[in-house]
Amino acid sequence: MNILEVKDLDMSYKTIDGDVEAVKKVSFTVKEGESFGIVGESGCGKTSVAMSLLQLQADNGKITNGEIIFDGKNIVGLSESQLREVRWSGISIVFQGAMNSWNPVVKIGEQIREAMREHYPDKTKEENTKKIIELFDIVGLDSSIIDRFPHELSGGMKQRAVIALALSCDPKLIIADEPTTALDVVIQDQILKEIRKVQEVLGLSLIYISHDIAVIAEMTDNMAVMYAGSIVEMGKTDKVFSNPKHAYTKMLLESTPSIVGPKKKLRSLDGEPPSLINTDSYCSFSYRCPSPDDNCRNRNIEMELTKIDSEHYADKCCINCG
Amino acid sequence: MENTLIEVKNLEKYFEISGGLFSRNKSIVKAVDGISFDIPFGSSLGLVGQSGCGKTTTARALSLLDPKTGGDINFYNSETQMMQSIDELEGEELKKFRRNIQMIFQDPYESLNPRWNIKDIILEPLNIHNIGDLKEREEAVYEILKTVGLTPPENYMPRYPHELSGGQRQRVSIARTLIMKPKFVVCDEPTSMLDVSIRISIMDLMLNLAKDLEVSYLYITHDLAVARYMCDRIAVMFNGKIVEIAETEELLNNPIHPYTKRLISSIPIPDPSYNRETYEVNFQELDSLIADNPNSDEMIEVNPDHFVGTHDVKGLL
Ligand SMILES: Nc1ncnc2c1ncn2[C@@H]1O[C@H](COP(=O)(O)OP(=O)(O)O)[C@@H](O)[C@H]1O
Ligand SMILES: Nc1ncnc2c1ncn2[C@@H]1O[C@H](COP(=O)(O)OP(=O)(O)O)[C@@H](O)[C@H]1O
Ligand SMILES: [Mg+2]
Ligand SMILES: [Mg+2]
Numbered sequence: 001m002n003i004l005e006v007k008d009l010d011m012s013y014k015t016i017d018g019d020v021e022a023v024k025k026v027s028f029t030v031k032e033g034e035s036f037g038i039v040g041e042s043g044c045g046k047t048s049v050a051m052s053l054l055q056l057q058a059d060n061g062k063i064t065n066g067e068i069i070f071d072g073k074n075i076v077g078l079s080e081s082q083l084r085e086v087r088w089s090g091i092s093i094v095f096q097g098a099m100n101s102w103n104p105v106v107k108i109g110e111q112i113r114e115a116m117r118e119h120y121p122d123k124t125k126e127e128n129t130k131k132i133i134e135l136f137d138i139v140g141l142d143s144s145i146i147d148r149f150p151h152e153l154s155g156g157m158k159q160r161a162v163i164a165l166a167l168s169c170d171p172k173l174i175i176a177d178e179p180t181t182a183l184d185v186v187i188q189d190q191i192l193k194e195i196r197k198v199q200e201v202l203g204l205s206l207i208y209i210s211h212d213i214a215v216i217a218e219m220t221d222n223m224a225v226m227y228a229g230s231i232v233e234m235g236k237t238d239k240v241f242s243n244p245k246h247a248y249t250k251m252l253l254e255s256t257p258s259i260v261g262p263k264k265k266l267r268s269l270d271g272e273p274p275s276l277i278n279t280d281s282y283c284s285f286s287y288r289c290p291s292p293d294d295n296c297r298n299r300n301i302e303m304e305l306t307k308i309d310s311e312h313y314a315d316k317c318c319i320n321c322g
Numbered sequence: 323m324e325n326t327l328i329e330v331k332n333l334e335k336y337f338e339i340s341g342g343l344f345s346r347n348k349s350i351v352k353a354v355d356g357i358s359f360d361i362p363f364g365s366s367l368g369l370v371g372q373s374g375c376g377k378t379t380t381a382r383a384l385s386l387l388d389p390k391t392g393g394d395i396n397f398y399n400s401e402t403q404m405m406q407s408i409d410e411l412e413g414e415e416l417k418k419f420r421r422n423i424q425m426i427f428q429d430p431y432e433s434l435n436p437r438w439n440i441k442d443i444i445l446e447p448l449n450i451h452n453i454g455d456l457k458e459r460e461e462a463v464y465e466i467l468k469t470v471g472l473t474p475p476e477n478y479m480p481r482y483p484h485e486l487s488g489g490q491r492q493r494v495s496i497a498r499t500l501i502m503k504p505k506f507v508v509c510d511e512p513t514s515m516l517d518v519s520i521r522i523s524i525m526d527l528m529l530n531l532a533k534d535l536e537v538s539y540l541y542i543t544h545d546l547a548v549a550r551y552m553c554d555r556i557a558v559m560f561n562g563k564i565v566e567i568a569e570t571e572e573l574l575n576n577p578i579h580p581y582t583k584r585l586i587s588s589i590p591i592p593d594p595s596y597n598r599e600t601y602e603v604n605f606q607e608l609d610s611l612i613a614d615n616p617n618s619d620e621m622i623e624v625n626p627d628h629f630v631g632t633h634d635v636k637g638l639l
Binding site for chain 2: 041042184185186187188189192193211212213214215217218237238241242251252253255256257258259260261263266267268269270272
């Protein structure tokens with residue numbers, strides 16, 4: 001059963017220089033209980049995808065095409081009150097830097113209860129508190145944290161509390177957008193573990209977003225590689241890693257150092273991603289492709305994922321390059 | 323050691339902080355608390371550890387940006403061909419000496435003056451130290467831009483920092499550093515703000531400079547995988563002290579200190595088939611090491627050139 005189907009999603013931001021096409025024809029599905037990864041370098045549109053799913057993008061951003069089918073129902077174009085229903089109790093998000101967005105003058109527990117009150121107006125304070133304690137237990141926080149103020153907690157503890165908050169209204173799908181950026185590796189490791197545990201214990205679906213291919217390798221069953229607003233490769237995480245097809249995916253894998261295995265020479269990539277204003281429908285990676293074939297060089301092939309096998313897709317243009 | 327460029331002995335940097343507006347109490351933060359290491363010519367030492375452990379403080383003391391509060395920093399003096407303490411330097415000698423030490427910061431944007439063009443930014447250190455005439459300085463800028471891969475240089479010289487990408491800005495700050503032909507460069511997370519595809523080219527650039535110009539680095543990073551790529555040796559810092567130091571592969575393959583083990587086991591591996599397990603901290607190995615070496619110093623040599631710290635860290639990990 002698919003909990004989420006995204007079909008041909010386009011989202012762009014209005015700016016004085018023109019429309020920034022941050023999400024271009026993005027399609028993917030997330031099955032129940034699955035962990036789906038989105039990886040790519042900064043500015044490729046990962047956060048824009050995440051925010052579009054919740055329709056919480058910035059005011060100048062607009063979904064211009066496509067469907068987001070959550071739990072069997074297209075949620076694009078729903079009214080604000082219907083969307084509020086979906087957010088938190090359907091899809092909830094742990095966004096980048098969320099740990100710094102706690103209200104400094106309200107106790108952590110009270111802030112979580114506030115979110116719960118909106119969704120469960122009939123529950124008592126005691127019932128909500130009991131649930132928070134259960135969630136704190138899952139994410140590895142002591143129940144006494146409920147009565148603490150944000151500044152009394154370390155970064156790692158604040159981020160755990162954010163995860164508890166995201167779980168408080170029983171979502172079916174959690175989006176984690178770079179949830180460990182700015183945390184130390186030891187803390188990152190703990191948070192990754194908690195997220196996996198939460199997912200297993202509660203049977204949740206997860207979309208995990210990161211620029212770090214190593215974290216994606218560890219956290220996800222299936223993954224998509226994004227470049228300049230588009231998905232350029234997608235499939236079972238094992239397959240994408242063991243048999244990358246797109247030149248950009250190959251580059252990402254070959255530029256990531258590791259502490260295990262023989263020490264390898266790493267590969268870098270010249271140039272930068274193209275502007276997202278006034279783009280066309282041809283391969284966006286062609287400008288940077290390290291060894292383009294004739295089709296890529298001449299920009300003959302429109303961008304479109306093609307099937308490598310039943311669990312692996314890559315953009316038509318660059319599968320013979322690089 | 324014959325080819326030692328820099329020798330650090332029991333380096334200390336303590337900060338005194340007042341206990342608040344109405345308090346007379348002062349407390350001491352032992353940001354760097356007695357660390358020792360050597361760096362040979364053309365070699366790089368990685369300094370890793372969690373935030374707040376004292377890496378930047380070490381970097382600033384070694385770059386002579388902040389005065390140390392204890393210990394010794396000795397550099398090889400090419401004129402006398404002997405190690406010389408930085409405490410003995412003053413005036414003109416100190417100024418000359420400073421050229422040999424440069425620092426590259428994490429955020430290339432903050433360290434570049436936004437109102438100057440690239441040429442003037444890179445020229446500045448030559449102006450400060452009054453090196454060469456204007457023509458020679460401009461030639462030097464042109465050459466160094468080529469070295470750091472900002473070509474053709476004439477396209478970059480008139481531009482301003484905000485017109486460049488993060489990777490290009492970091493190249494500018496490297497160019498500005500290298501134009502002084504330093505022997506020792508302290509790098510504080512120089513690539514942590516950059517995307518992977520750009521990061522590697524900056525790292526390769528720095529590695530080539532180490533080879534070609536015999537530049538030595540103290541390379542600070544929170545990413546052990548980056549340290550492995552960049553560094554000949556790695557020092558693991560915890561709570562102001564070095565808890566373990568060894569040649570890079572030795573440290574990764576044979577860590578002894580529980581903090582090092584924990585750190586190594588926390589690094590995600592870019593391979594979905596790899597089964598990483600987090601090490602559960604235990605002190606057995608460290609305790610028996612200490613018991614077996616009752617009269618040792620703070621650092622015990624467990625293998626050639628592999629040292630483990632014996633400071634009390636129980637309850638802190
Ligand atoms: N509110 C906005 N207005 C205009 N452009 C935006 C806005 N938010 C993001 N962008 C642009 O959209 C692109 C994708 O950004 P983002 O989704 O944040 O990428 P990522 O999360 O992968 O780093 C970038 O080019 C970014 O500059
Ligand atoms: N100027 C200062 N005054 C007081 N304490 C400081 C100062 N600079 C750093 N510290 C303290 O010294 C410790 C080490 O800091 P730092 O060297 O910046 O660590 P790192 O770079 O490893 O994150 C921290 O506890 C920090 O708060
Ligand atoms: Mg983002
Ligand atoms: Mg620092």
